[in-house]
Amino acid sequence: MAKQISDLKLGILGGGQLGRMLIQEAINYNLTTLILDPDNEAPCKHIANYFECGSITDFDTVYNFGKKADIITIEIEKVNIEALEQLEKEGKHVYPQSRVIRLIQDKGVQKQFFKENDIPTAPFQLVNSQEDMLNSSIPFPYILKQRKDGYDGKGVMKINNAADVENAFEGPCLIEELVDFEKEIAVIVARNPNGDVKTFPMVEMEFNAEANLVEFLISPSTYPEAIQERAEVIAKNIASSLNITGLLAVEMFITRDGNILVNELAPRPHNSGHHTIEGNYVSQFEQHLRAIFNLPLGDTRAINNAVMINLLGEKNHNGVAKYHGLEKIMAIDGVYVHLYGKKYTKPFRKMGHITVVDQNRESAIEKANYIKNTLKVIS
Template sequence: MAKQISDLKLGILGGGQLGRMIIQEAINYNVTTLVLDPDADAPCKHICNHFTTGSISDYDSVYNFGKKADIITIEIEKVNIEALEQLEKEGKLVFPQARVIRLIQDKGIQKQFFKENDIPTAPFQLVSNKRELVNPNFPFPYMLKQRKDGYDGKGVMKINNIADIDNAFDSPSLIEELVDFEKEVAIIVARNSNGEMKTFPMVEMEFNAEANLVEFLISPSTYPDDLQHKAEEIAKNVALALNITGILAVEMFITKNGDILVNELAPRPHNSGHQTIEGNFVSQFEQHLRAIYNLPLGDTRSRSNAVMINLLGEKGHEGVAVYEGLEKIMAIEGVYVHLYGKKYTKPFRKMGHVTIVDQNREQAIEKANLVKDTLKVIS
């Protein structure tokens, strides 16, 4: 008899908010969850079945943890790949596959993958150190991105002129032609081991310029259907070229002349899909479980217009988190609050998100602005 979903233990590398929301869906299927995280008080600690404190970048920690699970997944890419490769050799199911995580960990290799597979992306150049930034293949200004360890806006900077190079990253990086884009959008695509594939509707993103984090997300997009269909096909082509199992977030730019350029990939549930919990028939977290357990994929259609706001720690506040204005925004119809279980706040730390759903798009945006102005994470 084939094993049921509840018979296969799920190991999650990383115990932050993404792992927490995966577990919240896994509970509905009686899945036993194991979590490895270096933080003894990580958000997942109190809702998983087994929590281990340890480094997700250390070979022995990841290998020994993985031996206890049947399926292993991630909530962050910065994990020990060699341990995952060994676990795969020993028959453990690792999704996304170790080779996919290895590719995503290096933005330079990721960009070369785009080029080799005819995936539209901005022109780029790989550099070893900041001395190579003086004579780029394209004019100032341009974007500089560290090849490894960048996340949540870290490891990215704009180089306006030669004077900026003095403060530039002095490590293997890539430089990228500055894209004159109209909007940053994202498509989340899921693929199971049978090859079934489904995309969520395209979403539009607004960024916090200071923190370089997604602050405001609107779903579904109002771009023309043909452009949205083109973006969905690009996302599917990326998933096929990777031969990935699981969820893949494909972040893209819509240029001012209507072109679509792929910016970056995330092979896991992603910030650009949080609104799917209330806004779609299936959430990105349940869809990820369906994909890695090789189950039929769920209905990705939108139930309603949905706007998602990241709750970031306020500037000038560091300490035990206080959610100012929480009761006020909970009185607004269609507002759903998700706090991440983090005891301490600091400037721009992701402390939670709020989703606002409304059949009227403009009303959803109006409510979202009210929530943004009212709810503050202070100490």
């Protein structure tokens, strides 16, 4: 680009915690940031250069907002694609590209993309009714996913038998063979318009079974180098097949027989990369900025062992958020606190994250467990 990065305006669709952390990094580049979000108290409101309260799914709102920016990006996939397509036709840079967002918005289309491009994934079938579910070629038990609008564990359920189908989601869905996996992993890959590609080291994830949300993330992985390299190659191949500009989070399973299966994609900064702020030479947020502004990609190597803990709202608590135990955990060496600025808590709402950095992996995990049991978000 002819202009310097500090002369350009970055428009972000969505003003939640991902947008907030992206702005925090953009400040280092003296970037002007513009935010569009439907919540008038969104976490980004008070740190963006310009904040607009409005729908990110309405054509006119997104189109008129986009005209104010030089580059447009997203922090959530549920945005108006037609407006972004029109902005692209008029010469605006939209990263990730609208065609990529459209593909990833629909988990059924995403799965078909995997199949067409020989990307390893669990066997699946697209369904539109309970009758389709009962007559599926995939045996019970299986995983049922809504094709659109699912996030943070929502829109996913396990169907154990025919009786469960009566309470299944309605409308377009997909069903997947239940994977007997050993570990859930993720690789974040970045690609700029020049075609330069870099991956962050593979991370391991542990989930809260009740909320179906990541509870712990551990970096770097201790799996054999061959497995880690295979996961990174898969992520690079997907980014190249999509011809994406920006960041892409690739969530995968390692099966008990050592295979790697791709689960889902997210074309933006992602929960599986929060540890990179303190744990890696370049953070996922800086890397996303480097990619979309076509700058050299940064050094993704891990500096140290890092464990990220999602700070979720406690069960049975709805109301103004209070953080119980914060001083106790801040007394521990290597602990970094990130609160997202959300005024109200509710059960399992993402309210922040904590990263523990330590030269000793087991020590980092021990500290993370203490934090999990000590720090609570209540009302």
